Amino acid sequence: MISKKEVLHxxxxxxxxxxQKEVREFQRELSSIxxxxxxxxxxxxxxxxxxxxxxILKNITREDKIKETLLKTRKKIISLxxxxxxxxxxxxxxx
Amino acid sequence: xxxxxxxxxxxxxxxxxxEISVKEVVKNYFDQIEKEDEKIGAFLTLTKELAFxxxxxxxxxxxxxxxxxxxxxxxxxxxxxxLENEKCTAGSKILENFIAPYDATVVKRLKxxxxxxLGKTNLDEFAMGSSGExxxxxxxxxxxxxxxxxxxxxxxxAASVAANFCVFSLGSDTAGSIRLPASxxxxxxxxxxxxxVSRYGLIAMASSLDQIGxxxxxxxxxxxxxEIISGRDPLDSTTIKEYYYKKKEFKKPLKKIKIGLxxxxxxxKLNKTIEKLIEKEIKILEKEKIKITEVSIPHSTDExxxxxxxxxxxxxxxxxxxxxxxxxxxxxxxxxxxxKLTEVYFETRGKYLGKEVKRRVMLGTFALSSGYYEAYYLxxxxxxxxxxxxFEKAFKKVDLLLTPTFPDLPFKLGEKTRDxxxxxxxxxxxxxxxxxxxxxxxxxxxxxxxxPVGIQLIGNPFSENLIFKxxxxxxxxxx
Numbered sequence: 316m317i318s319k320k321e322v323l324h325x326x327x328x329x330x331x332x333x334x335q336k337e338v339r340e341f342q343r344e345l346s347s348i349x350x351x352x353x354x355x356x357x358x359x360x361x362x363x364x365x366x367x368x369x370x371i372l373k374n375i376t377r378e379d380k381i382k383e384t385l386l387k388t389r390k391k392i393i394s395l396x397x398x399x400x401x402x403x404x405x406x407x408x409x410x
Numbered sequence: 411x412x413x414x415x416x417x418x419x420x421x422x423x424x425x426x427x428x429e430i431s432v433k434e435v436v437k438n439y440f441d442q443i444e445k446e447d448e449k450i451g452a453f454l455t456l457t458k459e460l461a462f463x464x465x466x467x468x469x470x471x472x473x474x475x476x477x478x479x480x481x482x483x484x485x486x487x488x489x490x491x492x493l494e495n496e497k498c499t500a501g502s503k504i505l506e507n508f509i510a511p512y513d514a515t516v517v518k519r520l521k522x523x524x525x526x527x528l529g530k531t532n533l534d535e536f537a538m539g540s541s542g543e544x545x546x547x548x549x550x551x552x553x554x555x556x557x558x559x560x561x562x563x564x565x566x567x568a569a570s571v572a573a574n575f576c577v578f579s580l581g582s583d584t585a586g587s588i589r590l591p592a593s594x595x596x597x598x599x600x601x602x603x604x605x606x607v608s609r610y611g612l613i614a615m616a617s618s619l620d621q622i623g624x625x626x627x628x629x630x631x632x633x634x635x636x637e638i639i640s641g642r643d644p645l646d647s648t649t650i651k652e653y654y655y656k657k658k659e660f661k662k663p664l665k666k667i668k669i670g671l672x673x674x675x676x677x678x679k680l681n682k683t684i685e686k687l688i689e690k691e692i693k694i695l696e697k698e699k700i701k702i703t704e705v706s707i708p709h710s711t712d713e714x715x716x717x718x719x720x721x722x723x724x725x726x727x728x729x730x731x732x733x734x735x736x737x738x739x740x741x742x743x744x745x746x747x748x749x750k751l752t753e754v755y756f757e758t759r760g761k762y763l764g765k766e767v768k769r770r771v772m773l774g775t776f777a778l779s780s781g782y783y784e785a786y787y788l789x790x791x792x793x794x795x796x797x798x799x800x801f802e803k804a805f806k807k808v809d810l811l812l813t814p815t816f817p818d819l820p821f822k823l824g825e826k827t828r829d830x831x832x833x834x835x836x837x838x839x840x841x842x843x844x845x846x847x848x849x850x851x852x853x854x855x856x857x858x859x860x861x862p863v864g865i866q867l868i869g870n871p872f873s874e875n876l877i878f879k880x881x882x883x884x885x886x887x888x889x
């Protein structure tokens with residue numbers, strides 16, 4: 316069973332604030348899911364390369380030029396900022 | 411006007427013959443939605459202004475535009491696909507106030523071909539779920555039995571087509587999210603090969619597994635929509651050029667197509683009534699002298715589900731990091747005085763993300779964390795390689811696989827919500843497809859009482875044409 320300390324550590328990494336009740340529930344639920352995935356331990360994976368990607372594409376690039384059509388999108392994106400000053404996104408001080 | 415018999419081609423014909431205007435079509439569908447959607451819950455947003463202005467423009471330019479492949483055809487879009495200037499919630503409270511700043515590429519393509527958008531459909535929050543019950547707003551009910559789920563996560567998409575609220579819908583599929591609701595609601599659902607349909611404008615869940623696809627009344631309609639939305643998109647570098655689909659082996663005539671029945675999807679795992687319906691379909695194929703063989707894909711069900719939950723949650727933990735109350739969406743800054751920037755993240759996410767979403771973000775964070783990465787994520791990736799190889803081995807013997815979409819009948823609301831794992835098991839026959847980068851179609855093969863049952867056809871990457879061929883044949887014989 317995953318410990319309360321571990322659940323809090325994960326929640327911290329995931330930047331999610333959990334209530335006491337949620338911590339207890341996730342302890343139970345995550346443990347049950349991790350139990351289910353234990354079945355993968357029995358499989359022989361020696362000499363197997365990880366399957367990272369279904370396609371054979373490599374290094375798809377484009378020229379580093381601004382596309383005019385995307386400029387109108389910029390206005391809309393700025394209008395979605397929760398807090399802003401002119402065209403700048405305003406956030407709490409980091410330091 | 412009887413809406414239930416309309417497919418893309420039959421409705422288009424009526425419009426082209428001027429028997430009905432596009433405006434009247436749209437009005438009829440909105441009337442139907444107004445009458446029935448209260449009890450089904452398929453839509454989150456109706457786009458009446460957009461629909462009527464599109465209809466008016468199409469009617470006005472009838473002579474010039476009447477030959478567009480989707481001229482006047484009303485459709486709905488799953489609310490995790492962006493439609494410019496309209497709300498896009500992903501079924502979540504955290505995006506309750508989010509207005510899409512651009513169109514998804516698939517939306518742009520369907521608009522260009524004359525399609526009329528009626529609204530955004532309900533879904534499990536961030537596409538996480540198999541029933542529709544994880545929507546932060548309300549669950550979508552199955553139009554065939556309002557006490558049962560519509561299936562998820564494209565619940566509203568499937569229900570809107572089944573309830574005749576539109577002619578087709580766009581959904582998304584990461585481990586069966588198009589195929590399961592299609593099966594439960596008695597419609598056709600296609601999960602295209604990864605790389606054939608642009609994900610630009612799709613709110614990402616698991617980027618190596620997600621694909622957008624059509625939910626339609628017929629296989630022919632699914633093919634038509636797929637042809638319009640697929641194709642390389644410079645805005646999505648994971649899309650592939652069309653010439654991959656044109657391989658010779660995907661042009662086989664029906665009688666030469668070999669079909670495999672993977673034994674792991676049958677022996678003792680099915681509800682008896684479903685087994686009977688699947689056997690009926692197999693007999694239809696055998697009568698046509700199509701070769702049917704038993705194959706084995708040993709790790710493609712239970713182990714695939716385990717791999718999926720590690721791989722998918724890991725990708726989810728990265729993809730959902732952006733929902734932090736900073737750039738868009740709901741933010742705690744309007745509700746609380748906070749000291750630090752990090753508090754904005756913790757509190758916004760804690761308050762506005764749903765339970766299932768948090769569960770998966772946490773699982774993924776764990777699987778990728780220091781000390782666990784090799785035992786979980788890397789191991790899962792290696793087993794995924796094994797699953798891919800097992801499918802490849804089976805496809806050396808056969809061209810397509812035939813399986814049930816789901817081992818049982820559509821379940822009741824609340825039946826699987828207490829235990830997350832019991833809900834996850836719903837994807838058991840579908841998840842292998844996404845992990846191996848294959849394509850698959852679910853089509854209705856009959857009913858048990860009034861509950862629809864779906865059959866699944868699985869093909870090699872880019873073999874959609876073979877799936878359509880066999881699908882249309884089965885569909886014709888099921889009438």
